[in-house]
Every structure is written in C-alpha cells, then in structure tokens.
Amino acid sequence: MMSIIFTIKEDDVELLPRIRAEQDEMPEALRKVAEVILDDPAETARMTIVDLAERSGTSTATITRFCRALGFSGYAELRVTIASQTGRAAQQHWDTDIGQEILPADGLDKVLGVVSNSDIRLIQETAAQLDLATVEKVAGVIKNAGRVLLFGVASSAAVAGEMEYRLQRIRVPTWSRSDAHSALTDAALLTDGDVAIGISHSGRTREVIEVLAEAAGHGAITVAVTSHPSSPLAEVAELVLTTAARETTFRSDGFAAIHSQLLVLDVVYVAVAQRTYERTKEAFDLTVRAVTGHRLDGGQ
Template identity: 80%
Template sequence: MELLFRIRAESDEMPEAVRRVAELIIGDPAEAARSTIVDLAERSGTSTATVTRLCRALGFGGYSELRVALATETGRAERAHWDTDIGQEILPGDNLDRVLNVVASSDIRLIQETASQLDVATVEQVARVLTTAGRVVLFGVSSSAAVASEMECRLQRIRIPCWSRSDAHTALTDAALLTKGDVAIGISHSGRTREVVEVLAEAGSHGATTVAVTSHPRSPLAEVAELVLTTSSRETTFRADGFAAIHSQLLVLDVVYVAVAQQTHERTKEAFDLTARAVESHRLPTNGRGPGKADQ
C-alpha cells in the first residue's frame, strides 16, 4: 500500500491542519475515497484548501486524483487481505488462538506492505557498495540493535568485513575511522534516535557511504543518509511501533544481503562451503547416519 505508507510516513512532518486530513485518510482510507472534498474538509475540521495542499504535497493535481488512487489501493488491499483482516486489538481475556491470529495477521500484512513500497533500485545500490566496502559498521539501539547484529552475522558469513554496534561511544569512534569506500548503516524505526543520527553524520563527514533504514523517509536520520531503505510498522496491543518494525527491518536487510550474495556468487559459495565444513562436527548425528549438513 504505497500511498497510505507515504501518508503515514510523512504525516509527522506535515503542518497541523494538513496532518489532520492525513490522519483521517489513514484511519479509514475507503471512506475517504468515497467522500467529497467538502466532506473530508468538514470531518477533519479544516478547509478544502487544506485538503488540496495535502494532495499537492503527495504529487496529485487535485482531490479527484487522490480519490482514484485511494480507491484503487484500498480495493487491492481488500482483495489481498480479506482473510487476515481481523483487527489489531488484543484484550486481556483473549485466548491464545486469537492472539496468534492477530499477531500473524499483523506481521503478514507488514511484510506485504514493506515489500510493496521498497525501492529495489536503492537496494541494488546499497548491495553494490557493500560488495566492495573496506569496512561496514551497523548501528542501532534497543530492538534495532538486534537487527543490526543479525545483519552482521549474515554479511560476515560471506566475507563482508562488518561489525554491529549498540553502544553510541563505540559506534562513534568506529564512524570516525571510516573513510571513502566504507559503509555505515543506521537502523531506527522512527528515524529520530539521536545516537543513530549522530553516528551516521559522523561517518558521512569522513567520506563513508551512509545508509538509513527507517519507516520515516523525511526523518532526521534519512536527511543525513545518502541512501534510504524504508520499512513499515503495524502496532498491535503490547507491541509498539518500534518492536513491530523488527520484521520489516529484517526483510529489507535480508533482501540487501541476498543481493550482495548474488553479486558475489562465487565468493559467497566458497565461503558457505568452508564455514559449513568448519562447524560440521558440532552437529549431532541424524538417525545414526553421522553429522548432518551445517546450518546455512
């Protein structure tokens, strides 16, 4: 859902009146698609001029174009997600079957939304600089730190010199030593985590290529990055935006990782074979037939 993703991601940066219109559309896009410009202005407590300002900020000539885009997108979403649209609220008394369905539904839709809006051209650019990087530093805090650590493991396995950091001081000192040909990747759902912004800015000031992974393409983190990979997030009860964004972040970075592996196919295959043999003896026998193949 590319349009709704854009509206959601950019709404924080909009003027207050325009943001009210945006929030109304996000809350019920199908109803917005059925509404006239006057209806939408009245329901948001704004004016038709404000609605038009939103349309033009999103690249539309007027409200009629926005309505068509909303109708197309919501219609496609209803067809694609009718079987998973069970709501996001989890109540204290809900049984675990419903909890499982809500969480799974949310994550499935999150992955689909992330995939639909991800710019594959940017993914290819990021993969290209990673394949030749002298040094790669990933930085995130809280839940984003776990994502950075996972990407570190994957890239190191295919011989990309990569380190993840979760401590701001360590990350800043690493960033200060980066130079042209190196890469710094900052991960932050909000794009407003001060430490992540500072690390990326420091790396960029020394000539390193900077990459932001964020759900907000107009955030401070995106502004200091050369390349921006956008993620998505869907809250459910007990899982706020930052935690909900983990699967989206992993998907985006997994696509980057696979793209790097494609571009370094022979080197990657050799690395897999070598590392698989190195840990093979640490796997338990399978049905008495000896060690199984090491995890890839």
C-alpha cells in the same frame, strides 16, 4: 510558505502505510487531512473534496495541496487510489484481525491471528514501498566497502547484529555496535568507500543520527533504515531504505518494525551475495565444513 514534497507514488507503493509514516512530518493542516483519511479510508473514498475539507477542518485548497504533495494531479486520483487499496484489503480479509486489541482474556488463537496477519501485511507493505534502485546502490557500496559499520539501539540493535552475521558469513568485513561510544569510535575510523548503516524505526534516535553524521564526516557512505523517510536520520544519510510498521497490543514502536527491518536488510544481503557469487559460494562451502562436526548424524 513551507513546501513539502513526499516520496509517495500511487503506482509504486501502498498509499495508506506511507501516509501513516509521513503524517508526523506534515504541516498541521496536511496532518489533519491525513488523520481523517487514516481514521476511515473507506469512508474517505466516498467523500467529496468539500466533505473531506469540512471533516478535517481545513479548506478545499488544502486538500488539493495534500494531493499534489503525494504526487496526485488532484482529489479524484487520490479517491480512486484509496478506494482501490481499501477494496483490495477488504477482499483479502486483512481487516478481520489487523488493528484489533489483544485483551488479557483473549485466547491464543486470537493472539496468533492478530500477530500473524499483522506481520504478513507488514511484510507486504514494506515490499511494496521498497525502492529497489536504492537497494541496488546499497548492495554495490557494501560489495566494494573496506568496512561496514551497523548501528542500532534497543530492538534495532538485534537487527544490526543479524545483518552483521550474514555479511560476515560471505566475507564482508562488518561490525555491529549497540553502544554509542563504541559506534562513534568505529565511525571516526571509517574512510572513503566504507559504509555506515544506521537503523532506527522512528529516525529520531539521537545516538544513531550522531553515528551516521560522524561517519559521513570521514567520507563514509551512510545508509538509513527507517520507517520515516523525512526524519532527521534520513536527512543525514546519503541513501535511505524505508520500512513499514504496524503496531499491535504489546508490540509498539520499534518492536513493530523488526520484521520489516529484517526484510529490507535481507534483500540487501542477498543482492550483495549475488554480486559476489563465487566468493560467497566458497565462503559457504568453507563455513559449512567447519561446523559439520557439531551436527548430530541423521540431521538435514
């Protein structure tokens, strides 16, 4: 029988976003349970174990296995956590706009509400699930790296470019690539102590997986930034930083993960800056002076 152990801890992260991220990787029976929970968490919190088994078309044994895979001792603990988190969301009124469809005739006030509430919740979910011990490790290896390679495609490429700019600003030798051939070439030139960071919401982008695998083959430390910690990209990476994703109309898949990817990498960037404080301060002073002449008088 296939054994699945997920990374969810009820005391550490928001449970429902993590179930949402992991459900595609679950065995079919567990995925059915996840679908019922995510479809109506508040109703699930009121169900008995028999009710949930019947609703999901599974068995009570499957429900118990689902709970244990998530780190719970049994169904009672799972229900309490779901009830607590759904109750907290209702109290904070997150459900007012999150998840609503944006229709062609909707006014910009509704668009603003849906988008802003979704992004705020996304940031909170990402922060709640972020493994700070892993952030510490990533910051440490970047601090000591001879070279850092960042790679992502489509929207993730923009995130990689932003992180490249930030690290270069504090004198970390960094390159970002959005072309697979260029990224593979750079990955082949990495050596022990260098760092390769692959960014992919799905964790299934073939080019990003190939680049990390190539980098690892030459001794580089590999880091995955993904919303799916059991994805193929996560499997080839030495260190994994997870993000949350909350889709709204016109912003699906990778588009929905940009803010969470930026948050995770921004925390890494600040952690690197902390660890290189004197060098970072000097770099900021030099770069600010370099561009001072291009600012109009009277500006802040």
